[in-house]
Amino acid sequence: MRIELLSPAEMGEADKRAIEAGPFDGIGLMHNAGAAIAREVLARYPAAGPVHVLCGPGNNGGDGYVVARLLAESGAAVSLWASGPPRAGSDAAIAAAECPLEPLPLADFSAAPGSIVVDALYGAGLSKPLDGEAARAVERVAGLGLPVVAVDLPSGISGDSGRATGPAFYAELTVTFARKKPGHLLMPGRGHCGEVVVADIGIGDAVIGGLQVRTFENGPALWLTALPVPDVDTHKYRRGHVGVFSGGPASTGAARLSALAAARSGAGAVTVLSPANALMVNAAHLTSIMLRKIDDTAELEAFLAERRPSALVLGPGFGVGEKARDFALAVLGAQGGVEGLVLDADGLTAFRQQPDLLFAAAAPKDGPALVLTPHDGEFARLFPDLATDEVLSKPERARKAAARCHGIVIAKGPDTVIAAPDGRAAINANGAPWLATAGSGDVLAGLVAGLLAQGMPAFEAACAAVWMHAEAGSHFGPGLIAEDLPLALVPVLRALIAEP
Numbered sequence: 457m458r459i460e461l462l463s464p465a466e467m468g469e470a471d472k473r474a475i476e477a478g479p480f481d482g483i484g485l486m487h488n489a490g491a492a493i494a495r496e497v498l499a500r501y502p503a504a505g506p507v508h509v510l511c512g513p514g515n516n517g518g519d520g521y522v523v524a525r526l527l528a529e530s531g532a533a534v535s536l537w538a539s540g541p542p543r544a545g546s547d548a549a550i551a552a553a554e555c556p557l558e559p560l561p562l563a564d565f566s567a568a569p570g571s572i573v574v575d576a577l578y579g580a581g582l583s584k585p586l587d588g589e590a591a592r593a594v595e596r597v598a599g600l601g602l603p604v605v606a607v608d609l610p611s612g613i614s615g616d617s618g619r620a621t622g623p624a625f626y627a628e629l630t631v632t633f634a635r636k637k638p639g640h641l642l643m644p645g646r647g648h649c650g651e652v653v654v655a656d657i658g659i660g661d662a663v664i665g666g667l668q669v670r671t672f673e674n675g676p677a678l679w680l681t682a683l684p685v686p687d688v689d690t691h692k693y694r695r696g697h698v699g700v701f702s703g704g705p706a707s708t709g710a711a712r713l714s715a716l717a718a719a720r721s722g723a724g725a726v727t728v729l730s731p732a733n734a735l736m737v738n739a740a741h742l743t744s745i746m747l748r749k750i751d752d753t754a755e756l757e758a759f760l761a762e763r764r765p766s767a768l769v770l771g772p773g774f775g776v777g778e779k780a781r782d783f784a785l786a787v788l789g790a791q792g793g794v795e796g797l798v799l800d801a802d803g804l805t806a807f808r809q810q811p812d813l814l815f816a817a818a819a820p821k822d823g824p825a826l827v828l829t830p831h832d833g834e835f836a837r838l839f840p841d842l843a844t845d846e847v848l849s850k851p852e853r854a855r856k857a858a859a860r861c862h863g864i865v866i867a868k869g870p871d872t873v874i875a876a877p878d879g880r881a882a883i884n885a886n887g888a889p890w891l892a893t894a895g896s897g898d899v900l901a902g903l904v905a906g907l908l909a910q911g912m913p914a915f916e917a918a919c920a921a922v923w924m925h926a927e928a929g930s931h932f933g934p935g936l937i938a939e940d941l942p943l944a945l946v947p948v949l950r951a952l953i954a955e956p
């Protein structure tokens with residue numbers, strides 16, 4: 457299960473512990489790193505023209521000296537460009553001394569068409585925006601349209617946040633070590649990395665295991681064992697009952713999208729909870745999904761007591777106002793049976809003036825789990841201070857939001873982050889821009905509720921829903937509209953459940 461994502465600080469610690477544990481010392485790890493990159497370059501660009509290796513002053517540059525030496529030994533035409541000599545006594549200085557090639561000044565960098573660039577300027581140690589000769593090298597490489605293989609991370613990208621605070625390389629291939637870093641998956645970093653290869657350089661799984669990492673790449677390894685599969689002797693209500701609140705007569709479609717997704721996820725029963733004036737519209741479009749009139753809190757409480765739904769979705773097309781707040785608070789205060797409330801769209805916006813009211817209602821540990829599914833705009837309405845904090849990475853923001861709201865936060869986007877109040881966070885990277893279509897988020901909300909209703913723990917349910925939703929959308933591809941998504945979940949679920 458190699459889904460841990462290491463921050464640069466955790467990677468430094470892994471490095472230190474691996475050296476203590478042996479058998480490799482610092483230069484040994486650097487030799488392994490350089491060899492892994494040289495292997496990838498030779499395998500991917502067998503007919504390559506000249507290779508230009510760009511070396512920075514730190515250990516990233518050290519890896520570059522090893523690559524340059526190994527490629528030259530294999531017979532490739534190699535040019536070495538350096539921004540300055542490595543610090544005396546460092547592993548990088550040893551690697552530079554072992555390299556027979558004479559470095560040229562980076563400021564003079566130029567290359568003929570057909571060349572390949574190995575970017576070993578900065579990796580995990582990037583501490584400020586690229587400027588001067590490094591920034592000019594990025595511009596020249598981009599201007600020449602040369603393919604770039606990045607060592608560890610494309611220079612200019614933060615390994616922690618994926619941010620580019622200045623110029624940054626666009627790599628065709630990034631070779632990183634031991635595990636991916638958050639910056640490989642977070643935007644815009646992911647767009648700069650190209651394909652990411654994780655090379656084993658001799659940092660063992662036991663070393664990584666000892667770090668107690670709390671950030672993961674989202675994928676089945678994180679939640680497959682918790683994915684609900686019905687027992688042979690089950691019945692429909694044992695498979696979970698989801699209630700989805702509908703908006704008024706002119707805005708009912710969003711709730712039906714959520715309801716369909718909940719049903720496709722395996723919930724045994726789904727009921728759309730509709731105001732009286734929208735019953736006919738909803739009835740005209742529902743078949744296996746049930747319908748019930750709910751206009752006020754008393755009717756909601758009666759439904760909760762009689763029909764004992766296990767999860768509810770509130771927000772898609774619902775309307776922003778007191779009714780949304782009252783219903784959400786009534787569900788969170790429900791006694792027994794309700795596993796969770798998924799608050800999306802209008803359900804989130806309804807609390808923009810009083811987010812603390814919502815957060816306090818979710819605080820009791822024995823109450824229903826709260827799952828929030830904000831896109832950036834909705835996130836900023838509930839957590840304005842976190843949204844505008846330029847220092848925090850997206851996972852840090854989502855973690856702080858989760859702790860504050862006592863719930864799971866699904867911070868949506870091309871790099872959706874799922875965070876729990878206990879500090880776990882997962883970054884999702886299997887999505888595709890086809891998912892950016894109206895109603896796509898409504899489907900996600902229903903899917904989360906469907907999994908919650910079947911008894912999946914909230915963090916795992918949220919992660920599984922985000923991954924399956926992204927997988928369905930990516931497989932469907934061009935032409936996707938939200939109506940397609942519930943059915944597109946079926947092959948995704950089938951493949952997951954068939955997995956041993």
Ligand SMILES: NC(=O)C1=CN([C@@H]2O[C@H](COP(=O)(O)OP(=O)(O)OC[C@H]3O[C@@H](n4cnc5c(N)ncnc54)[C@H](OP(=O)(O)O)[C@@H]3O)[C@@H](O)[C@H]2O)[C@@H](O)CC1
Pocket residue numbers: 467468470471485486489512513514515516517518519577578579580581582583584585586587590607608609633657
């Ligand atoms: N297990 C491991 O960890 C292994 C790691 N390995 C390799 O080591 C890499 C990490 O090495 P690293 O820590 O030396 O950092 P690196 O990115 O080379 O640069 C730091 C230097 O640059 C400077 N500096 C920073 N930004 C700057 C800027 N914009 N403009 C100018 N200067 C800037 C910064 O100085 P500062 O400003 O912080 O004082 C510092 O001097 C890692 O990515 C991987 O490739 C492998 O060998 C295998 C094992």
Ligand SMILES: Nc1ncnc2c1ncn2[C@@H]1O[C@H](COP(=O)(O)OP(=O)(O)O)[C@@H](O)[C@H]1O
Pocket residue numbers: 801831868869870871872887888889890891892893894895896897898899900925
């Ligand atoms: N560029 C993108 N790549 C991958 N997924 C995306 C992208 N843009 C949006 N999504 C996903 O699409 C969904 C959109 O949800 P949302 O913004 O709530 O839309 P709506 O309210 O119309 O349903 C989210 O799951 C989000 O993560």
Ligand SMILES: [K+]
Pocket residue numbers: 516575576577578579606607608609610611
């Ligand atoms: K690099």
